[in-house]
Amino acid sequence: MKTLEAKSLLTGRIHRITLAEAKAFYEEHVLGAVQRFGALALPEVRRRPFGGLFDPIAFVGTLFIELFEPGGDLIDARVATNLVVNAGKDFVIDRLQSLTGTPALMDFMAIGTGTTAAAAGNTTLETEVGTRVQGALTQPTSVTDRLISTFAAGNGTAAITEAGRLNALTVGTLLCRSVFSAINKGVNDSLQVTYDLTIA
Numbered sequence: 001m002k003t004l005e006a007k008s009l010l011t012g013r014i015h016r017i018t019l020a021e022a023k024a025f026y027e028e029h030v031l032g033a034v035q036r037f038g039a040l041a042l043p044e045v046r047r048r049p050f051g052g053l054f055d056p057i058a059f060v061g062t063l064f065i066e067l068f069e070p071g072g073d074l075i076d077a078r079v080a081t082n083l084v085v086n087a088g089k090d091f092v093i094d095r096l097q098s099l100t101g102t103p104a105l106m107d108f109m110a111i112g113t114g115t116t117a118a119a120a121g122n123t124t125l126e127t128e129v130g131t132r133v134q135g136a137l138t139q140p141t142s143v144t145d146r147l148i149s150t151f152a153a154g155n156g157t158a159a160i161t162e163a164g165r166l167n168a169l170t171v172g173t174l175l176c177r178s179v180f181s182a183i184n185k186g187v188n189d190s191l192q193v194t195y196d197l198t199i200a
Helices: 021-042 086-097
Strands: 002-006 016-019 060-069 074-081 106-113 128-132 136-141 144-151 156-164 174-185 190-198
Touching: 002 021, 002 074, 016 021, 021 060, 021 074, 021 190, 060 086, 060 156, 060 174, 086 156, 086 174, 106 144, 106 190, 128 144, 128 156, 156 190, 174 190
Parallel strands: none
Antiparallel strands: 002 016, 060 074, 060 190, 106 128, 106 156, 136 144, 144 190, 156 174
């Protein structure tokens, strides 16, 4: 039985879980931790005390990635966090200021094979592969935006190590990027990426 290691943002511990447990683990220990504790769920985030009224807003991104073989069986999974890049932060302000519905929604997913850590200055994936997928937008909680995109057989066949959300099929603006351990997508496999962005 295939297992994988996943870090709980609730406890900070690494857990060895089965593929069947991966989705429930993600919902409770990763996304659930962010929804309960906000940015403080991430150990690298430190909030400084301020006098008077101060209401910081942090966009915290989390991913759940599932790899399916042709028969529809789950054969691998990844749990990851991400970085909202500078261009993505600019996009949020531009969208708040828009009276015309532009810039376009962040409903495209890209995957790639780059392994360099995500950085604030990123504007694209390091090495994008396949064709971007326009996914389905939902709102699982009042403070969480979810995009689910499925890369069908033949699209993005590679050892996938990065993913990002953008607002166009080509070029466009990068909102956030994640880098994770390789998940090997064969030519007949499909890959589903659930990308959650939570206001903490």
